[in-house]
Amino acid sequence: MMKPRITDDIKKDFRRTIEEIIRRLNRRDLRREEIIRRSREIIRCSGRLTAQIVSEGYSDANDILNRLRECEKNVIELLNYYEEDPDLVRGGVSLQAFIEFCEASYLAHILYGSESLCNLNKKMPEEAIILGILDATGELKRMAINALGRFDIDDAEDMLNLMREIYNILSGTDYPDPLVPGYKHKIDVLRRNIEDLEALLSDMKTRKRIIDLFYEKSDLDNFSNT
CATH class of the missing domain: 1.20.58 (Methane Monooxygenase Hydroxylase; Chain G, domain 1)
Structure with a gap:
């Protein structure tokens, strides 16, 4: 040795x-x-x-x-x-x-x-951009809810449409966590946020129609009594 x-x-x-x-x-x-x-x-x-x-x-x-x-x-x-x-x-x-x-x-x-x-x-970094955009959609939902609180349906619908556009572009993609951490979860959250906002917007439109009909009827009643 x-x-x-x-x-x-x-x-x-x-x-x-x-x-x-x-x-x-x-x-x-x-x-x-x-x-x-x-x-x-x-x-x-x-x-x-x-x-x-x-x-x-x-x-x-x-x-x-x-x-x-x-x-x-x-x-x-x-x-x-x-x-x-x-x-x-x-x-x-x-x-x-x-x-x-x-x-x-x-x-x-x-x-x-x-x-x-x-x-x-x-x-x-590419993953930072795409995850930043996805996080921004969560804030868009919050802003849309604030708009609905003001009965600003058009603003809320614009934000919802942008969220839909982003989801439509990304929904067919799937990246593993080592490449884009948390990507699939954020896509799922975006989809749920869109569904929640669609339901809120539909409900608000229904309420607005009821309110508009109420005021139309009130105006007609007032006109008939004059």
């Missing part, structure tokens, strides 16, 4: 390799901490913007768009990290940050007609 020869050169080789790995891992760990910090900031600012966009009566478009662009600065930095070290950015809290930013961006696009800050040209 051959006896190992642990020479000084072998020891130096191990030392050089291990020290270089430690340097690289330390750099990646610092980068990871910065990625987490920026991701959390994006999630905070995007969540606040989404809540304000959807909230009843909030109509200061310039304020929303300016704050969305401020939030975008952290997104751009995160995308730069994505190009340098995609494994650190592709999932987890970073993916959630991209999704929430896309959700807020698309809601602003729908309400104010502004250019979406979340698109393929900006090197946003």
